[in-house]
Amino acid sequence: MVRSLGRNGRKGLYRHVQGDVDLNGPLSDHPTATCDIKVCCGVFTLGHVRPDALRELARVTRPNGFIIASTRKSYAEATSFENEARRLQAAGVLVTAQCLSDGKYIAEEGA
Template sequence: MNQSVKTNINESFDAIKGAHVLSGDAEKIQEYYDQWAAAYDSDVSNEEYIGPKYIADLLANLKGDNGLKAIDASNKNIEILDAGCGTGLVGIVLKQKGYHHVDGSDLSEGMVEKARSTGAYNVLESEIDLTKTNEAYEDNQYDATVCCGVFTLGHVPPTALSELIRITKPGGWVVVSTRKSYYDSTDFQEVCDRYQQEGKVKLVNHVKDGPYIAEEGAHYWAFAVC
């Protein structure tokens, strides 16, 4: 490996790690990602980030069974929100799969501008903080909500899952990734269990330590909204 390539990879790793120490502070996260937007795709590519493809594949294969009345996610006309869309990596994969109605949201306007350039989204919203109830979205608005790379160190707490549930229709899907180190250091499992006990969601598919990024894997969760 030549020195310039090695340097780029080291810088990419440092950029990703820098995002992990933002302590969930929305203002710091927004500023960091605004500045990172131009280099983001290159940095995560250097680190072999395949979470977007994996989560889109997982979504596309979801359907109701065993008495569960749920939306057939293989239907290309369903309405999908890519929550925390970043530069649009998930949206690009969904478009390639033939989905026609994909919206996106992110805290960072800089990232949303990059996502807009992909042409993968119908509507994009910036300054969307998943730790709050966002007036941009109505209750039960989407058939599926996908969230990749957001439940990670220094970003949102596990309870942000409740906002994804709120904006998703009964019978719809909430599909998220949790980076393994995030899952191990938070109460995500307890929150997941509580929301199921409260009858808000049913966990239909769970992939443990699936492919995510070179450094480590992620757990993937597919919830049907009750």
């Protein structure tokens, strides 16, 4: 997990970098509403992180922050990823700003 320095205008600098973070459990070392953005690429995939991890990612993201996640179409279908996002939206945990379907992901499968 990486936390950027944020609003100071400098790029490429990080305040905190931590490896071995298990997104399938509580992020107990990370306070609520402390990050502006989370980017998950290659994270939500079969055998890795479950869709319910979105709840914890939302908890550590500041209000009006962003969680950007990409998934393979097969993962989204097998795990009901979109249903989980809808449940979290209905519960007031997150708001879907944009959802792209059938985007380019890898040669043999859409996102």
